Amino acid sequence: MCWLRKIIGNVVLLLYSQDGSFHCHAHSRKDVSESMKKRIPYWLVITLLSCVAVGYAAPTHIVLRVINQSFLLGLFLLIAGGFTIVMRSGFLTVFTKGFRELKQIFFRKPRILQDDLFQMEDPSFQRKKEMFIRRGTSLLIEAGLMLTLFSIGLTLLYYGQA
Numbered sequence: 001m002c003w004l005r006k007i008i009g010n011v012v013l014l015l016y017s018q019d020g021s022f023h024c025h026a027h028s029r030k031d032v033s034e035s036m037k038k039r040i041p042y043w044l045v046i047t048l049l050s051c052v053a054v055g056y057a058a059p060t061h062i063v064l065r066v067i068n069q070s071f072l073l074g075l076f077l078l079i080a081g082g083f084t085i086v087m088r089s090g091f092l093t094v095f096t097k098g099f100r101e102l103k104q105i106f107f108r109k110p111r112i113l114q115d116d117l118f119q120m121e122d123p124s125f126q127r128k129k130e131m132f133i134r135r136g137t138s139l140l141i142e143a144g145l146m147l148t149l150f151s152i153g154l155t156l157l158y159y160g161q162a
Helices: 002-016 032-057 060-089 093-106 123-161
Strands: none
Touching (some): 032 060, 060 123
């Protein structure tokens, strides 16, 4: 059991290390999908180990509840991640531009917010916003995928025992 704890500790350390050859966060030059490709095998190992641990350690009525909740949460996270990808792709740009114009008609900005100091067109703000959206999208997709795979694996384990 000690070796299992050591393996999980090493995998988690690799996932969240900031220095070395494996980086958890996407950098401005590196696309999120590249760093996701590196992390997915580690997440699959963690998912498989946690699936086996929960499947054999928990009572059956709790396992069924965990299966349902993890599947629904994973599905929700995948839908939210897919929505952010669609928004980033520009597919709904016409609608968002129209709603922005309607907002400007009905709600006027105070004059102080129209000053250069309060502009949201600042390049550093745009970079930070884009990096935040990239990381958030990656997190939503990864967490949703792993929770869904966890629930599917636990379901297979549950019905395999019965």
